[in-house]
Amino acid sequence: xxxxxxxxxxxxxxxxxxxxxxxxxxxxxxxxxxxxxxxxxxxxxxxxxxxxxxxxxxxxxxxxxxxxxxxxxxxxxxxxxxxxxxxxxxxxxxxxxxxxxxxxxxxxxxxxxxxxxxxxxxxxxxxxxxxxxxxxxxxxxxxxx
Amino acid sequence: xxxxxxxxxxxxxxxxxxxxxxxxxxxxxxxxxxxxxxxxxxxxxxxxxxxxxxxxxxxxxxxxxxxxxxxxxxxxxxxxxxxxxxxxxxxxxxxxxxxxxxxxxxxxxxxxxxxxxxxxxxxxxxxxxxxxxxxxxxxxxxxxx
DNA sequence: TATTGTTATACTCTATAACTATA
DNA sequence: TATAGTTATAGAGTATAACAATA
Numbered sequence: 001x002x003x004x005x006x007x008x009x010x011x012x013x014x015x016x017x018x019x020x021x022x023x024x025x026x027x028x029x030x031x032x033x034x035x036x037x038x039x040x041x042x043x044x045x046x047x048x049x050x051x052x053x054x055x056x057x058x059x060x061x062x063x064x065x066x067x068x069x070x071x072x073x074x075x076x077x078x079x080x081x082x083x084x085x086x087x088x089x090x091x092x093x094x095x096x097x098x099x100x101x102x103x104x105x106x107x108x109x110x111x112x113x114x115x116x117x118x119x120x121x122x123x124x125x126x127x128x129x130x131x132x133x134x135x136x137x138x139x140x141x142x143x144x145x
Numbered sequence: 146x147x148x149x150x151x152x153x154x155x156x157x158x159x160x161x162x163x164x165x166x167x168x169x170x171x172x173x174x175x176x177x178x179x180x181x182x183x184x185x186x187x188x189x190x191x192x193x194x195x196x197x198x199x200x201x202x203x204x205x206x207x208x209x210x211x212x213x214x215x216x217x218x219x220x221x222x223x224x225x226x227x228x229x230x231x232x233x234x235x236x237x238x239x240x241x242x243x244x245x246x247x248x249x250x251x252x253x254x255x256x257x258x259x260x261x262x263x264x265x266x267x268x269x270x271x272x273x274x275x276x277x278x279x280x281x282x283x284x285x286x287x288x289x290x
Numbered sequence: 291t292a293t294t295g296t297t298a299t300a301c302t303c304t305a306t307a308a309c310t311a312t313a
Numbered sequence: 314t315a316t317a318g319t320t321a322t323a324g325a326g327t328a329t330a331a332c333a334a335t336a
Contacts, residue, residue: 011275066328088293136262199316210306210319233316235311235312
């Protein structure tokens, strides 16, 4: 019953994994240009607004204990700083320094430019892709509680 | 000049990064179920056909020296085995064991089932997505030389 | 007591460089 | 000599568990 050119589930899975691998490769390549590891880059990107380390851990999908080291290294390079939240001094808010903000914005632009999506799809195709991705992401949560 | 609901480049980038992160999370979650690291899982998936370690390194986008350790751990678990290629005994071909083949196929099916694409998109939408992904992946190379 | 972040530990992945075996 | 894979090393990310400070 494999008629009428119906899309095989394995074929779509292969395409998605291929696209995903492509994006991973492009992401890591761009990170390398800025001497950032992928997690460091994700952290900078997430810090468009300041965020508690706990939230970052959830966003990065890793144990909170790991955020300490990632933050240490970004802080040592002067890209972020820690500050206790006034209402609850247990919480440390991470925020970009001025230099960190510059790097973050450059990084973001480089990621956009390097994306295979920008190179291989027309404006209309990108629009269609965006609609599908919005649907795809519907049940997804947010950062910063 | 931001008229007519034209798709902002930053908006699309955000959607793509969101989708990419979603897939990364889903991928890592499923790997965890099989007690595989992402690189170990990628290696098993790539070994649908046997492959030289050098090719794997290129596929995994890492230095060839790293493949030694990844292969060691998969071999220790009885999921793959090494065999020198007859025509050139410098080359080691990695191949799935019977058990490795079972795990690989189960893993692949679990990845398909866990994908947000399967949960959130209709058959027609998946078809459209597949077309876009095919275009996206056009200039991409292959494994196994 | 409960929660946030830190520290200590052990394992995996990472690139670099030096090495062995094969060509 | 050149190439495929290995080993050694050091740095980064990972989860777990025990700890400090704060609530």
